Amino acid sequence: MEGSDLEIKKLVLSKRLRAQSIIGIATTVGVVVGAIPIPFSDAVLLNKAENIEVNSIATIYEITKDDKSREFINTIIQVGTASSVISSAASALKAIPGVNLGTGVINAIIAGSIVAVIGESAVFAFEQVSMGKKTIDDLEWLEKVMKSKFAARFTKSVYASFRQISNNAKKEEILQIIKENFFTTTSVAAR
Numbered sequence: 234m235e236g237s238d239l240e241i242k243k244l245v246l247s248k249r250l251r252a253q254s255i256i257g258i259a260t261t262v263g264v265v266v267g268a269i270p271i272p273f274s275d276a277v278l279l280n281k282a283e284n285i286e287v288n289s290i291a292t293i294y295e296i297t298k299d300d301k302s303r304e305f306i307n308t309i310i311q312v313g314t315a316s317s318v319i320s321s322a323a324s325a326l327k328a329i330p331g332v333n334l335g336t337g338v339i340n341a342i343i344a345g346s347i348v349a350v351i352g353e354s355a356v357f358a359f360e361q362v363s364m365g366k367k368t369i370d371d372l373e374w375l376e377k378v379m380k381s382k383f384a385a386r387f388t389k390s391v392y393a394s395f396r397q398i399s400n401n402a403k404k405e406e407i408l409q410i411i412k413e414n415f416f417t418t419t420s421v422a423a424r
Contacts, residue, residue, distance in 0.1 A: 255286055256356070259349075263279060263347060264407050264411065268344075283351050290355040290356055293359075294363045301369050308372050312380065345411045358379075397410050
């Protein structure tokens with residue numbers, strides 16, 4: 234029994250590490266999209282990055298692609314974006330007296346953090362499904378866990394990032410600060 238438990242732990246860790254690399258790449262895309270002033274909405278590009286991120290993580294966890302899994306994946310993206318952005322980002326901005334960051338920097342922090350929280354949510358949810366603790370039919374559970382578990386941590390990460398980043402921060406600096414603040418507060422390995 235010990236040998237099989239060790240093999241399971243190794244498999245779980247291997248999947249987490251592969252998923253973390255996807256989250257890192259997607260977070261970088263989010264930071265870049267948020268930082269660069271473009272003539273059309275960032276939402277289109279961010280939505281594409283989030284979809285690719287979550288679908289790639291689903292593949293790692295061998296989630297079958299069918300109507301039920303698409304609904305599960307869409308719930309991760311929709312609830313992650315709505316709960317994180319609407320309820321948390323606005324609160325984080327209001328909580329920082331005299332925040333004096335450029336719009337591009339603020340957008341980069343928010344966009345990168347959104348993509349990161351969605352990726353972390355996907356890892357947690359898909360891990361629960363792949364281990365048989367939950368099913369892709371458990372949409373109510375998914376919504377609850379994302380709203381309760383990740384929204385507060387998202388706010389904490391964004392708040393910490395705002396406090397550390399200067400007005401003229403470069404994209405690389407923003408990304409590093411988001412990684413440090415986000416992954417130390419919500420990483421699946423920290424559970």
